[in-house]
Amino acid sequence: MTDEEILQLLYDETLVGNAPAVRDGVNEGLEQGLAPERMLYDGLIPSLEEVGARFERGDFFVPEMLIAARAMQGALDILRPLLAETGMAEVGTFLMGTVKGDVHDIGKNLCNIMLEGAGFHVIDLGVNVPPEKFIEQIEEHNPDIVGFSAFLTTTMPMFKANINALEKAGMREKVIVMVGGAPVTQEYADAVGADGYSADASAAVKKAKELLELRREKVPA
Amino acid sequence: MKAVVACGALALDVRRIARRRGWELKVIPVPALLHNHPERIDTAVTELMEGHDVVALAYGDCGTYGALDRLGFPRLEGDHCYDVFARAEVQLALEEEPGTYFLTDFLARTFEHTVWRELGLDRHPELCEDYFRHYTRVLWLAQRATPATRVAAERAAQRIGRPLVVREVGDAGLERQLEALLDRLG
Ligand code: B12
Numbered sequence: 279m280t281d282e283e284i285l286q287l288l289y290d291e292t293l294v295g296n297a298p299a300v301r302d303g304v305n306e307g308l309e310q311g312l313a314p315e316r317m318l319y320d321g322l323i324p325s326l327e328e329v330g331a332r333f334e335r336g337d338f339f340v341p342e343m344l345i346a347a348r349a350m351q352g353a354l355d356i357l358r359p360l361l362a363e364t365g366m367a368e369v370g371t372f373l374m375g376t377v378k379g380d381v382h383d384i385g386k387n388l389c390n391i392m393l394e395g396a397g398f399h400v401i402d403l404g405v406n407v408p409p410e411k412f413i414e415q416i417e418e419h420n421p422d423i424v425g426f427s428a429f430l431t432t433t434m435p436m437f438k439a440n441i442n443a444l445e446k447a448g449m450r451e452k453v454i455v456m457v458g459g460a461p462v463t464q465e466y467a468d469a470v471g472a473d474g475y476s477a478d479a480s481a482a483v484k485k486a487k488e489l490l491e492l493r494r495e496k497v498p499a
Numbered sequence: 500m501k502a503v504v505a506c507g508a509l510a511l512d513v514r515r516i517a518r519r520r521g522w523e524l525k526v527i528p529v530p531a532l533l534h535n536h537p538e539r540i541d542t543a544v545t546e547l548m549e550g551h552d553v554v555a556l557a558y559g560d561c562g563t564y565g566a567l568d569r570l571g572f573p574r575l576e577g578d579h580c581y582d583v584f585a586r587a588e589v590q591l592a593l594e595e596e597p598g599t600y601f602l603t604d605f606l607a608r609t610f611e612h613t614v615w616r617e618l619g620l621d622r623h624p625e626l627c628e629d630y631f632r633h634y635t636r637v638l639w640l641a642q643r644a645t646p647a648t649r650v651a652a653e654r655a656a657q658r659i660g661r662p663l664v665v666r667e668v669g670d671a672g673l674e675r676q677l678e679a680l681l682d683r684l685g
Contacts (some may be wrong), residue, residue, distance in 0.1 A: 405633050
């Protein structure tokens with residue numbers, strides 16, 4: 279297969295969630311010297327972006343999204359160490375978790391995959407994460423951005439509780455706060471004092487990079 | 500005749516309560532599957548109202564995040580149908596165990612179709628853990644704990660692979676709310 283054919287295969291098979299085919303495609307690509315970055319940026323990520331677009335349009339529902347994400351995850355597992363070796367610059371560290379009282383995690387996991395694909399070092403704290411845990415983990419990992427995910431109207435107020443805890447710990451200025459999840463809106467994000475919101479994983483990556491650049495312009499490293 | 504537009508997951512209960520109370524009420528059901536696509540609910544409700552003397556919506560917010568309210572009809576209080584039947588129990592259960600998955604009679608009886616198939620688990624059973632990994636129990640908020648519905652609830656819990664807990668909450672929560680909605684109309 280030519281490089282182009284492999285990239286097309288990665289795109290097509292990720293789109294339909296054919297994990298074994300994607301894995302084989304990645305391995306074949308590596309054997310013939312195709313760069314891991316190209317497989318990521320010219321095959322896998324565009325495909326998962328298309329999955330997201332189809333979900334937005336209502337052509338795909340959650341299961342289609344999940345199988346595609348699994349296929350992508352399988353590819354990332356192979357590529358991750360190689361990408362690190364080739365010295366792909368890390369964009370920043372992103373600490374992510376679903377807030378206390380909530381165990382919805384599909385949207386969060388999808389964001390994680392896209393963030394990782396875009397070069398973020400992602401630390402996932404899982405679900406039902408209480409404010410103390412976020413604080414403790416921010417102290418330990420010193421991330422650039424912390425993301426809070428919530429899917430229930432009753433758990434959204436935890437955004438504010440988390441931000442209050444950050445303030446109390448004197449960390450609010452240290453870290454960028456992003457929020458998201460099905461019930462969340464830009465208005466709500468503004469009201470609780472988050473720095474950023476986005477409605478889907480692709481937009482989350484864009485927003486995260488944008489906020490990071492802004493921060494770095496303000497605070498020269 | 501006065502009419503209410505009801506979520507399909509509540510329509511049977513609304514009809515039963517109306518019959519019991521002797522209310523003359525037309526119940527117009529909306530497909531319950533829209534629960535998974537809440538952004539389409541307000542449009543579906545609007546279309547079904549046409550030609551009826553609709554006085555209220557037998558709906559919680561159901562993930563429409565205010566879009567139903569903007570239609571300008573009174574509706575049931577609560578974020579979703581679990582709230583409508585048993586708000587206090589739901590809150591308590593989630594405090595006890597955040598990984599609680601709720602069933603109502605309707606959801607138990609239609610689980611194969613409204614949950615399992617809708618979530619693609621008939622085609623991709625391997626996704627079950629992706630969905631339910633963080634769940635620790637299934638809590639059936641029973642309206643009427645008949646043997647047939649109990650079997651259905653047990654089967655649903657088995658599908659998810661979690662223990663079933665039963666709380667018989669009845670339908671008084673819904674009845675009270677319907678009564679309040681109809682009272683408001685005089
Ligand atoms: C799938 C689903 C489930 C799955 C969840 C599996 C899992 N592991 O997450 C299951 C079936 C288990 C489930 C359970 C429940 N659910 Co549910 N669920 C949904 C559903 C259908 C889709 C949500 C989803 O995962 N979408 C897929 C993702 C990929 O799409 P997305 O939301 O657009 O995600 C993007 C953004 O949100 C964003 N994002 C997400 N997180 C973050 C974080 C940051 C920082 C950023 C920047 C962006 C971001 O990026 C994501 C990727 O593009 C919604 C309805 C809907 N259509 O929204 C109801 C819904 C969220 N659930 C609901 C309910 C009520 C429940 C239950 C209570 C039902 C029950 N029978 O018990 C339980 C929850 C119990 C509990 N203990 O918490 C309600 C919530 C209503 C409310 N007002 O609170 C909804 C809205 C359904 C409804 N119409 O009422 N659910």
